[in-house]
Amino acid sequence: MGEKDKAYVEIYDTTLRDGTQAEDVNLSVEDKIQVALKLDELGIDYIEGGWPGSNPKDVQFFREIRNYHLGWAKIAAFGSTHMAKYRAEEDPNLRALIEAQTPVITIFGKTWDVHVRDALRITLERNLELIRDSLAYLRPHAERLFYDAEHFFDGFKANSDYALATLKKAIEGGADCLVLCDTNGGTLPQEIAEIIKEVRSRLGKDISLGIHAHNDSDTAVANSLMAVSVGARHVQGTINGFGERCGNANLCSIIPGLVLKMGFKCKAGEPERLRRLTEVSRFVFEIANLPHNKYLPYVGRSAFAHKGGVHVSAVSRNPETYEHIRPELVGNSQRILISDLAGKSNVLYKARQFGISLSAEDPVVKEIVVRLKERENEGYQYEAAEASFELLMRRIVEGRKETFGFFDLISFRVLDVKRLEDERSLVEATVRLKVRGEEEHTAAVGNGPVNALDNAVRKALLAFYPELADMELEDYKVRVLAGEPGTAAKVRVLIQSKDGEDRWGTVGVSHDIIEASWQALVDAIIYKLLKSRRKRLEAA
Numbered sequence: 269m270g271e272k273d274k275a276y277v278e279i280y281d282t283t284l285r286d287g288t289q290a291e292d293v294n295l296s297v298e299d300k301i302q303v304a305l306k307l308d309e310l311g312i313d314y315i316e317g318g319w320p321g322s323n324p325k326d327v328q329f330f331r332e333i334r335n336y337h338l339g340w341a342k343i344a345a346f347g348s349t350h351m352a353k354y355r356a357e358e359d360p361n362l363r364a365l366i367e368a369q370t371p372v373i374t375i376f377g378k379t380w381d382v383h384v385r386d387a388l389r390i391t392l393e394r395n396l397e398l399i400r401d402s403l404a405y406l407r408p409h410a411e412r413l414f415y416d417a418e419h420f421f422d423g424f425k426a427n428s429d430y431a432l433a434t435l436k437k438a439i440e441g442g443a444d445c446l447v448l449c450d451t452n453g454g455t456l457p458q459e460i461a462e463i464i465k466e467v468r469s470r471l472g473k474d475i476s477l478g479i480h481a482h483n484d485s486d487t488a489v490a491n492s493l494m495a496v497s498v499g500a501r502h503v504q505g506t507i508n509g510f511g512e513r514c515g516n517a518n519l520c521s522i523i524p525g526l527v528l529k530m531g532f533k534c535k536a537g538e539p540e541r542l543r544r545l546t547e548v549s550r551f552v553f554e555i556a557n558l559p560h561n562k563y564l565p566y567v568g569r570s571a572f573a574h575k576g577g578v579h580v581s582a583v584s585r586n587p588e589t590y591e592h593i594r595p596e597l598v599g600n601s602q603r604i605l606i607s608d609l610a611g612k613s614n615v616l617y618k619a620r621q622f623g624i625s626l627s628a629e630d631p632v633v634k635e636i637v638v639r640l641k642e643r644e645n646e647g648y649q650y651e652a653a654e655a656s657f658e659l660l661m662r663r664i665v666e667g668r669k670e671t672f673g674f675f676d677l678i679s680f681r682v683l684d685v686k687r688l689e690d691e692r693s694l695v696e697a698t699v700r701l702k703v704r705g706e707e708e709h710t711a712a713v714g715n716g717p718v719n720a721l722d723n724a725v726r727k728a729l730l731a732f733y734p735e736l737a738d739m740e741l742e743d744y745k746v747r748v749l750a751g752e753p754g755t756a757a758k759v760r761v762l763i764q765s766k767d768g769e770d771r772w773g774t775v776g777v778s779h780d781i782i783e784a785s786w787q788a789l790v791d792a793i794i795y796k797l798l799k800s801r802r803k804r805l806e807a808a
């Protein structure tokens with residue numbers, strides 16, 4: 269192993285500070301505590317909890333987090349260099365940082381002469397004093413003191429002598445690490461490398477450097493990895509890349525990149541911690557009350573989802589053919605999607621997953637692929653409706669009837685009556701089914717036609733199949749399919765159902781929205797009944 273293989277890279281998380289500067293990301297004190305505890309479990313080295321000089325919520329966070337024992341991480345408080353109108357010891361922002369009583373303090377200061385003149389409106393010399401004096405004042409109050417050189421790369425390009433002068437002042441002030449920030453996110457990886465190399469050649473190779481990249485050019489992760497490859501040993505970023513504008517560098521990509529691909533070490537990259545990465549990513553989305561981004565590299569639901577038949581055929585033989593890492597290393601898993609791009613391999617994979625016995629040579633495999641493609645062409649989509657696909661396969665392979673003999677439809681009717689514009693319509697469904705040789709005739713109302721139909725079917729079936737009582741329809745989506753214009757168009761209905769153990773998706777397609785809903789509803793019920801029957805047989 270070379271020197272690089274042994275180096276440790278510090279991971280500094282700013283989800284709770286820079287991450288909350290993202291549009292739509294707002295966290296309460298309780299949320300922040302929960303995220304901090306999760307990041308500690310993951311093995312993050314530093315957790316930036318907020319800016320105590322900014323708002324009472326962040327002050328409260330720093331007060332409350334002291335009541336928790338963190339196994340590994342150290343909490344950092346963030347702020348700026350002191351205001352030009354004060355001396356360091358008079359500045360309320362620096363005082364708030366000390367009062368936060370954190371082992372780590374991070375402050376940012378200006379590097380770019382344009383910012384000094386136009387944003388702060390002070391002289392270049394005065395800014396150098398702000399940097400040195402702020403750090404020197406804070407130094408005795410922090411175990412670790414970090415200096416974020418805001419707009420470092422833009423500043424260096426505009427006036428490298430001045431940019432380096434600001435770093436020298438930070439060293440004089442006692443900073444442990446100089447974190448070079450690509451604040452506007454406009455720098456590309458090769459510039460990051462050139463500039464860091466020049467900084468190291470002009471300030472000395474022993475200087476401790478970090479990187480803080482924003483994603484405005486979609487290169488924040490690449491910039492961070494590049495910075496490490498040329499000598500940075502401290503990386504700042506956020507979980508899921510949350511952050512102002514287009515976000516910060518995504519630690520969920522940086523950590524596996526550093527450890528699995530570049531041979532560096534970090535606590536969060538230890539195998540048993542890295543396996544929790546996907547869970548942490550989901551947790552943070554959940555706490556932020558946002559849907560998980562399935563397309564995220566490494567941790568997204570689609571990160572190892574294979575759709576094309578050629579890919580599925582190859583990954584079934586050797587996953588490395590289309591997977592850059594083993595998904596389990598980051599707590600993710602391989603998925604095979606079913607669509608009109610599928611081939612025999614997709615079908616065989618799903619058969620194994622569903623417990624359907626099928627051999628590759630069986631001509632029925634080809635029949636399923638053909639039927640699948642015909643159905644997708646008619647508008648069905650099975651990616652989010654795998655329960656319907658399982659039923660389709662079982663109908664073909666096991667020669668089952670549409671409803672698997674659980675019941676037969678005699679007829680249904682839905683009435684939607686509206687008399688006055690400002691009055692709610694009254695919806696009622698009537699269903700006639702044959703169940704175990706008996707005719708069931710029920711009616712039910714609902715807050716819409718599909719709800720009324722669902723209520724009426726359950727009413728008819730519940731006495732025969734009591735297990736339906738713990739099944740719920742969780743989500744109902746209708747998509748108008750392109751093809752025919754306006755109200756003549758076909759619709760696709762997707763229903764998501766759940767019980768105490770599972771969730772499953774079913775699909776229906778028709779020109780008639782009630783008919784499409786009926787198909788998806790029937791599949792949802794049949795799937796539940798088959799599942800219960802299987803469980804009973806296994807238990808017997």
Ligand SMILES: CC(=O)SCCNC(=O)CCNC(=O)[C@H](O)C(C)(C)COP(=O)(O)OP(=O)(O)OC[C@H]1O[C@@H](n2cnc3c(N)ncnc32)[C@H](O)[C@@H]1OP(=O)(O)O
Pocket residue numbers: 286289319321322323348349350351352376377378387388389398418451
């Ligand atoms: C790149 C980054 O992500 S930096 C972090 C950005 N995040 C935030 O701004 C979120 C938290 N911010 C806040 O709560 C508020 O902006 C506060 C409390 C910090 C300041 O609020 P206010 O005093 O009302 O000032 P306002 O926000 O209008 O302007 C910023 C002030 O900070 C000054 N300032 C900005 N950067 C620095 C710096 N590095 N050093 C010293 N002063 C600075 C500006 O000159 C301006 O002061 P002035 O109006 O006296 O010239």
Ligand SMILES: CC(=O)C(=O)O
Pocket residue numbers: 286376416417418419449450451452480482
């Ligand atoms: C400090 C910081 O958040 C930045 O420069 O982007």
